[in-house]
Amino acid sequence: MDDVGRVIAELADHLDLRDDPTLADRVVAAIDVDRVDAPAVRGRRRRTFAAALALAFAGLGVTAGPAIADWLRVRIGGVEVERAERPEAPGDLGVGLDLGRRVHLGDGDGGFTFAPRTLSREHGRPTFWSNDVDGVAVFSSVYAASRELPATRAGVGALVQQFDASLEDPALMRKVIGANVVIEPIAVNGRAGVWIEGEHAIAMRHRDGDVRFAPGRLAANAVVWQDGDTTYRLESALDRDAAIALAETLRY
Amino acid sequence: MARAKQGDSRAFGELVRRYETVARRVAAGVAGSDADDVVQDSFVKAYRSLHRFRDGSPFRPWLLRIVANEARNARRASGRRLSLALRSGDADGRDGVSASAPSAEDDAAAAERRAAVATALVQLPDRDRLVLVYRWFAGLTEAEMATALGCRPGTVKSRLSRAHERMRAALAEEGRDG
Numbered sequence: 001m002d003d004v005g006r007v008i009a010e011l012a013d014h015l016d017l018r019d020d021p022t023l024a025d026r027v028v029a030a031i032d033v034d035r036v037d038a039p040a041v042r043g044r045r046r047r048t049f050a051a052a053l054a055l056a057f058a059g060l061g062v063t064a065g066p067a068i069a070d071w072l073r074v075r076i077g078g079v080e081v082e083r084a085e086r087p088e089a090p091g092d093l094g095v096g097l098d099l100g101r102r103v104h105l106g107d108g109d110g111g112f113t114f115a116p117r118t119l120s121r122e123h124g125r126p127t128f129w130s131n132d133v134d135g136v137a138v139f140s141s142v143y144a145a146s147r148e149l150p151a152t153r154a155g156v157g158a159l160v161q162q163f164d165a166s167l168e169d170p171a172l173m174r175k176v177i178g179a180n181v182v183i184e185p186i187a188v189n190g191r192a193g194v195w196i197e198g199e200h201a202i203a204m205r206h207r208d209g210d211v212r213f214a215p216g217r218l219a220a221n222a223v224v225w226q227d228g229d230t231t232y233r234l235e236s237a238l239d240r241d242a243a244i245a246l247a248e249t250l251r252y
Numbered sequence: 253m254a255r256a257k258q259g260d261s262r263a264f265g266e267l268v269r270r271y272e273t274v275a276r277r278v279a280a281g282v283a284g285s286d287a288d289d290v291v292q293d294s295f296v297k298a299y300r301s302l303h304r305f306r307d308g309s310p311f312r313p314w315l316l317r318i319v320a321n322e323a324r325n326a327r328r329a330s331g332r333r334l335s336l337a338l339r340s341g342d343a344d345g346r347d348g349v350s351a352s353a354p355s356a357e358d359d360a361a362a363a364e365r366r367a368a369v370a371t372a373l374v375q376l377p378d379r380d381r382l383v384l385v386y387r388w389f390a391g392l393t394e395a396e397m398a399t400a401l402g403c404r405p406g407t408v409k410s411r412l413s414r415a416h417e418r419m420r421a422a423l424a425e426e427g428r429d430g
Contacts, residue, residue, distance in 0.1 A: 004416045004423070008388035011369045016285055016337040017276045024268040027295045031261040115297060189329045248329075252297045252322070 093127045094142030097154060100131025116141070116162065117232075117250040123149060123157070137164040150237040159235040160250065167193070167226035186223065186240075188232075188247045193225025195240050223247045253311060257302050264302075268295050271312065274390045275319045281385030282323035282378070283330075285337035290326045294319040313400035316390055320382060320400070336370040338363070372422035380415035387412060 094102075116139050118126065126141040141160040143149055149157030181198035198221075223234045223243045234247045255263035275294060279287035298318050305314055327334065340363075373381060386392045386400055394412070398405045 004419045005388050007365075007369045007423075008373065008384055008419070009391075011336075011338075011366050011373070012277055012389040014338050014366055015277065015280055016339045017273075017280055019272050019276070020288065023272055023292060023295075024265040026292055027268045027299070028261045028265040030292070030296050031264065031299050115301065190331065252293060252300075 093144055093156065094129055094140070094159075097129075097140075097142065097156070097159065099129035099140040099142070099159075100138065101129065103128050103130045115252050117160070117252055119143060119158065119160065119246070120249055120251070126160075133163075138162070152235060152237045154235075157236065158246070159233075161233045161235075163231040163233070164229070165231055166229060167224065167231045184240075186225070186244055188223060188225040188244055189227075191225050191227045193223060193232075195221070195223055195244070197221045254307075256299070257305070257307075261299070264295075264299050267311070271315055274312065275315065277389040278316050278319045278385055279323045280336060281373075281389045282320050282382060283327040284332065284334045287323060287326070290323045291319070293326075294322040297322060310396055310399060312390075313386075313392060313396040316386065316392070317400045317402070320385075324378070334374045336374060338366055338370060368426045369423065372419060372426045375422055376415070376418055379411075380418050383408075383411050383415040384419060 116128070118141055123143050124146065126143045129140040129142065131138040131140065139162045142156050143158040143160075145151035145155065145157040151157065152159075181196060183197075184195045186193050186195045221236065221238070221240070221243065223232075223240075223246075225232055225247065232247070232250070234243060234250075236243050236246065238246060253263075253267070256267060272291070275291050276287070279290045279294070283290050294315075298315050301318065305311070373384065376384070383397070383401070386397045392400060394405055394408045397408045397412075401408060401411070403411075
């Protein structure tokens, strides 16, 4: 072994790292809670839970709804992730926003070249949508309105979109979005972006080099930024600082 | 693996247990020792991406590439300086002291040497450090490194050689400073 290799390997043996016996359970719980299982397995588990719940509640005369099923599911997974009931995202959440077709994570992720990012689970379960806008793949997550996410004019708490394209120069965006729209340069986790107040389109640079425009929305103010080759847009009724703070919590 | 790809999260849990140690090492080498969230998020992301994993190809370098990317993103997001924490009180990884055990001076010297190696390592450019982390923290073969780095095996050799040279120079610099 090379001398340099030997000292680095020895260093690795003395790093203050310890395996966490709960890690595997936490990962499994996170997977289960996010319902990213393959559809076949998801269906089988749902049937198992439905049967178990029917048995458990039959004598009590209780109707076991999906929220209770989720709570039990996490507990049975070995790790208590959260105690609060988390209702299913309403099936019509995002309908009418022209976001394309409804998709489920784990169904192939819509063939995106990027990994979908979502808000933390405390914001509830979103609906996911896939679309193609002028050749640009778009992945959208719609969150229900809540105390933390006041309803936008579209009646949702937040809309997070990922575009498979680079964000165009804000100067060009200024030209296309009109003079009565506020647009300010900002940073999201150190990534350059803009804060937009008012109805707007987004100018993006597609991989083929051409500029494309995401359709304008009856905003909802938006945080728009680029990370890697992906452009993100977060629409919400939050003020600028709160919206940026929320954008910075997006995770894979 | 087949069960995990079918969506069996419990089967994936077994993979988590099997690869946790090496994932922690890579996460630490890229993002620093406090990378518990990175490791968990990496495994969840790996599960979500299993449909892209080709049957028959090695899982370890595929997973570690995800870990390294996740760690790099986390470090950029935090803006913190990279640091590697070393275990204290077991300079040679032993519990207790025997008659043939090194002296306290030997232990202190060994700990000091390792601290110098850690300091030199974190000062390397990310690109060089990742190569060394894959090779010496994770024990990947050059073929596995090619998969993890997304390059040809010949490129791995040259990148490893260059990283070794830079590490030697950084160690020499540390020696002079120390």
